[in-house]
Amino acid sequence: MDFSLTEKQKMLRKITRKFAEEYLVPVAKESDEKQELNKTAFKKMQEMNYFGACLPVKYGGAGLENDTIGFCIVIEEISRADAGWGITIAVHNGVAAYPIYKYGTEEQKQTFLEDLANGNKVGSFCLTEPNAGSDAAGVQLTAVKDGDEYILNGTKIFSTSGGIAGTLLVVAKTGDKDSRREMTVFIVDSKTPGYSVGVKEDKLGVRASNTSELVFEDVRVPQENILGQYGDGFKMAMRILDFGRIGIAAQCLGLGQAALEASVKYSNERVQFGKPIGRFQGIQWKLADMACAVESARLFTYKAAFIHDKGEDFGTASSMAKLVASEAAMQAAHDAVQIHGGYGLMKAYPVERYFRDAKMGEIYEGTSEVQRMVIAGNLLRKGV
Amino acid sequence: MKIFVCTKQVPGISEVKIDPKTNTLIREGVESILNPNDRNALEMALVLKEEQKAEVIALTMGPPQAEEILREALAMGVDKVVLLSDRAFAGADTLATSYTLALAIKKILKESDSEENYLIICGSQAVDGDTGQVPPELAEELGIPQITYVQKLELSEDKIVVERKFRATEIVVIETKLPALISVLTDINKPRFPTMMGIMKAYENSNVIYFDSKNLNADISKIGLNGSMTEVKKIFFPERNGKRIILEGSPEEVVKKLCHHLQEDKIL
Ligand SMILES: Cc1cc2nc3c(=O)[nH]c(=O)nc-3n(C[C@H](O)[C@H](O)[C@H](O)COP(=O)(O)OP(=O)(O)OC[C@H]3O[C@@H](n4cnc5c(N)ncnc54)[C@H](O)[C@@H]3O)c2cc1C
Numbered sequence: 196m197d198f199s200l201t202e203k204q205k206m207l208r209k210i211t212r213k214f215a216e217e218y219l220v221p222v223a224k225e226s227d228e229k230q231e232l233n234k235t236a237f238k239k240m241q242e243m244n245y246f247g248a249c250l251p252v253k254y255g256g257a258g259l260e261n262d263t264i265g266f267c268i269v270i271e272e273i274s275r276a277d278a279g280w281g282i283t284i285a286v287h288n289g290v291a292a293y294p295i296y297k298y299g300t301e302e303q304k305q306t307f308l309e310d311l312a313n314g315n316k317v318g319s320f321c322l323t324e325p326n327a328g329s330d331a332a333g334v335q336l337t338a339v340k341d342g343d344e345y346i347l348n349g350t351k352i353f354s355t356s357g358g359i360a361g362t363l364l365v366v367a368k369t370g371d372k373d374s375r376r377e378m379t380v381f382i383v384d385s386k387t388p389g390y391s392v393g394v395k396e397d398k399l400g401v402r403a404s405n406t407s408e409l410v411f412e413d414v415r416v417p418q419e420n421i422l423g424q425y426g427d428g429f430k431m432a433m434r435i436l437d438f439g440r441i442g443i444a445a446q447c448l449g450l451g452q453a454a455l456e457a458s459v460k461y462s463n464e465r466v467q468f469g470k471p472i473g474r475f476q477g478i479q480w481k482l483a484d485m486a487c488a489v490e491s492a493r494l495f496t497y498k499a500a501f502i503h504d505k506g507e508d509f510g511t512a513s514s515m516a517k518l519v520a521s522e523a524a525m526q527a528a529h530d531a532v533q534i535h536g537g538y539g540l541m542k543a544y545p546v547e548r549y550f551r552d553a554k555m556g557e558i559y560e561g562t563s564e565v566q567r568m569v570i571a572g573n574l575l576r577k578g579v
Numbered sequence: 580m581k582i583f584v585c586t587k588q589v590p591g592i593s594e595v596k597i598d599p600k601t602n603t604l605i606r607e608g609v610e611s612i613l614n615p616n617d618r619n620a621l622e623m624a625l626v627l628k629e630e631q632k633a634e635v636i637a638l639t640m641g642p643p644q645a646e647e648i649l650r651e652a653l654a655m656g657v658d659k660v661v662l663l664s665d666r667a668f669a670g671a672d673t674l675a676t677s678y679t680l681a682l683a684i685k686k687i688l689k690e691s692d693s694e695e696n697y698l699i700i701c702g703s704q705a706v707d708g709d710t711g712q713v714p715p716e717l718a719e720e721l722g723i724p725q726i727t728y729v730q731k732l733e734l735s736e737d738k739i740v741v742e743r744k745f746r747a748t749e750i751v752v753i754e755t756k757l758p759a760l761i762s763v764l765t766d767i768n769k770p771r772f773p774t775m776m777g778i779m780k781a782y783e784n785s786n787v788i789y790f791d792s793k794n795l796n797a798d799i800s801k802i803g804l805n806g807s808m809t810e811v812k813k814i815f816f817p818e819r820n821g822k823r824i825i826l827e828g829s830p831e832e833v834v835k836k837l838c839h840h841l842q843e844d845k846i847l
Contacts, residue, residue, distance in 0.1 A: 201782075202647065202650065202782065203778065203779070203781075203782040203783075206647070206650060206651065206654065206773075206778050206781070206782070207775070207778055210651075210654070210772060210773050210778060213772070214772050242774065243772060243774050243775060244774050244775035244776050245775065247775075248775060252776070252779065257774075257775035257776050257778075257779060258775075258776070258779040258783075259775075259779075269775070
C-alpha cells in the first residue's frame with residue numbers, strides 16, 4: 196500500500212489551491228450574499244478547464260476520467276475556497292458530464308460533451324421531486340412515447356445548477372401508473388420548448404450554487420437522448436449517484452480542511468488570559484479531533500476514488516466517503532465557530548459561512564440516514 | 580527563433596531559515612517553488628511565442644527535484660524543458676552557474692538549426708540569493724548583448740527594442756540585435772496559471788531533458804564548488820534592536836517631533 200500522490204496530482208493541488216485563493220476566496224463572501232457565482236470567476240474557471248475535469252481530452256476535457264483521486268483533489272481545493280463553487284463543479288462533472296461519457300452513445304458524447312467540457316453549458320442532474328426525496332423511486336414526472344419522441348411532463352425540485360443549466364439529465368417515470376422503479380434517464384437541452392425554470396431556492400448554505408425548481412410541460416425529447424437503456428433509469432440514477440457521492444465527499448473534505456485551517460490560525464493568534472487560546476487544552480482537544488475527522492474524510496474519499504478507478508464495485512465505499520466526509524465537515528465547522536467565539540458568528544470571518552455550508556452536505560445527494568441505509572443494506576446483502 | 584528562459588527553484592517562504600553551523604539554507608519542511616520573477620520571464624516568452632513563431636525552452640540547474648518547476652513551465656505552455664543536474668554542479672555560485680547554463684544553451688543551439696536566432700529571458704533576481712548576477716554573467720559567457728531590468732519588449736525579426744527601467748522614475752529605450760539576453764522585472768505582466776489541460780500535457784506527453792557535466796563537456800574546474808569564486812563566510816540575520824518610539828499629538832506636533840528625532844539621529 197502506498198499513500199503518496201503522483202507528481203501530477205500534487206501539481207493539480209498546488210495550482211488549484213493558488214488559483215482558488217486568487218480568484219474564488221476574494222469573492223466568496225459576496226457570492227454567498229448575492230446567491231450567485233461570480234462572473235469573472237466563472238470565466239476563469241472555464242479557462243482553467245475545471246468544467247471538463249473528469250472528461251477525456253478527446254471530448255475537450257482535462258483528462259481525469261481515470262484519475263478520480265486527481266478529480267477529488269481539484270474539488271477539494273475549490274471547496275476549500277468556496278464550497279458553493281465546489282458543489283457546482285462536483286455536480287456538473289460527477290452527475291452530468293461524466294455519466295454521459297460513461298454511459299452515453301458515441302453520438303450523445305459528440306453532441307453534448309464539448310459544451311459541457313468548456314463550461315459553455317452547465318450540467319444538472321434532476322431526480323428529486325416534491326414527493327420523491329430520499330424515496331427516489333417515487334418519481335412522478337412522466338415520459339410518454341409519441342413516435343420517435345418522448346413527451347415529458349412534471350416538476351423537478353432542488354436541482355443543483357438547474358436555473359443556469361444548458362444540459363439536464365432528467366429521471367422520468369416510464370412504467371405504468373402503479374409501477375415503481377420503472378424509469379428512464381433522458382438528456383434534455385434547456386432550449387427545448389415546454390421547459391422552464393421555476394422557483395430559485397433561497398438557502399442556508401452553498402448559496403453561490405444555484406438550486407432550482409424545473410418545470411416540464413409537454414417537453415419533447417428525441418429517443419436518441421435516452422441515456423442507457425429504456426426502463427433502466429432507476430439503476431442508472433443510482434449508479435450515477437454512486438460516482439457523484441465521491442465528488443460530494445471531496446467537496447465536504449475541502450470545506451472541513453478550510454474550517455480546520457482557520458481554527459489553527461485563530462488559535463495561534465487570539466490571546467485570552469495572557470496566552471494564545473491554542474495553549475488551552477480545551478481548544479487543543481477540539482483541534483485534534485477536527486484534524487482526525489478531516490483526515491478520515493480524506494482517506495475515505497481517496498479510497499473510494501481509488502476503488503472506482505480500479506474498476507471494482509465502489510458503491511459502499513462512496514456512500515461511506517460521503518457520510519464520513521459530510522459529518523467531518525459539520526464537526527469541523529461546528530468546532531471552528533466555537534473556537535472563534537463571538538467572532539465565529541460574525542460575517543467578518545468565513546467560519547460562519549463554513550458552518551452553514553457544512554450542514555448542506557449532510558443532506559444533498561442522499562441524507563446521512565440514506566447513506567447509512569445504503570451501507571447497511573449492502574452489508575446485509577453482500578456480507579462484510 | 581528560440582527563446583530560452585532561465586528558471587530557478589527556490590524556497591517558497593519569505594523568511595528563509597539558515598543552519599548556523601553550515602551556513603546553508605534549511606530546506607526541510609520548506610515548500611519549493613518556481614522563483615516568482617521567473618514566471619514573468621516565462622509569461623513574456625509565451626506571449627512572444629503566441630505572437631511570432633518561436634520555440635520556448637526553459638532551463639534550470641538543480642537537483643532532480645527541480646523537475647517540478649520545469650513541469651510547471653511545461654504546464655504553462657513552454658515547448659521544451661532542460662534540467663542541468665549533476666553532483667558536480669552542486670555548490671555553484673553565480674559564476675559557475677552561468678558557465679554551466681551557457682554550455683547548455685550552446686549545446687542546444689549547436690544541435691539545432693545553426694542559422695536560428697535566439698533570445699534569452701531571465702528574471703532579474705531569485706528570491707533566495709537575490710544577487711541578480713546570473714543574467715549578466717550568462718550574457719558575458721555567451722558574448723552577447725545584455726539588457727537588465729526590462730519592463731517592456733518588442734521583438735522584430737533580428738532585433739529587439741526594450742524599455743529598461745532606470746532609477747525609480749526614468750526609462751531608457753534600447754535597441755539591440757539578436758542574439759541578446761534580457762532580464763525582466765516583476766509586475767511587468769500577470770503570469771498565466773497552468774490550466775488543467777496544461778498540467779496533463781506536462782506530465783503525460785512531455786519529457787524533461789537531462790544534461791550532466793559529461794554531456795556538456797564541462798571543464799571540471801569551472802563548475803560546482805570548484806568553479807565558484809565566492810565563498811560564503813557567514814550568513815546571519817540582521818539584528819533587530821527593538822527601539823521603537825510612538826509619537827503622539829496632533830499631526831503638526833507629531834511631524835515636529837519626528838523631524839527632531841531624525842535630526843538627532845543625523846538622518847536629516
Ligand atoms: C442544496 C441542494 C442541492 C440539491 N441538488 C440536487 C440535485 O442536483 N438533483 C437532485 O435530484 N436532487 C438534489 N437535491 C435534493 C436532495 O438530494 C434531497 O433533498 C435529499 O435526497 C433528501 O430528500 P428530501 O429533501 O425530500 O427529504 P426527505 O426524504 O423527506 O427526508 C426527510 C428526513 O427523513 C429521513 N428519512 C427519509 N427516509 C428515511 C428512511 N427510510 N429511514 C430513515 N430516515 C429517513 C431523511 O434522512 C431526512 O432526515 C438537492 C438538495 C439540496 C438541499
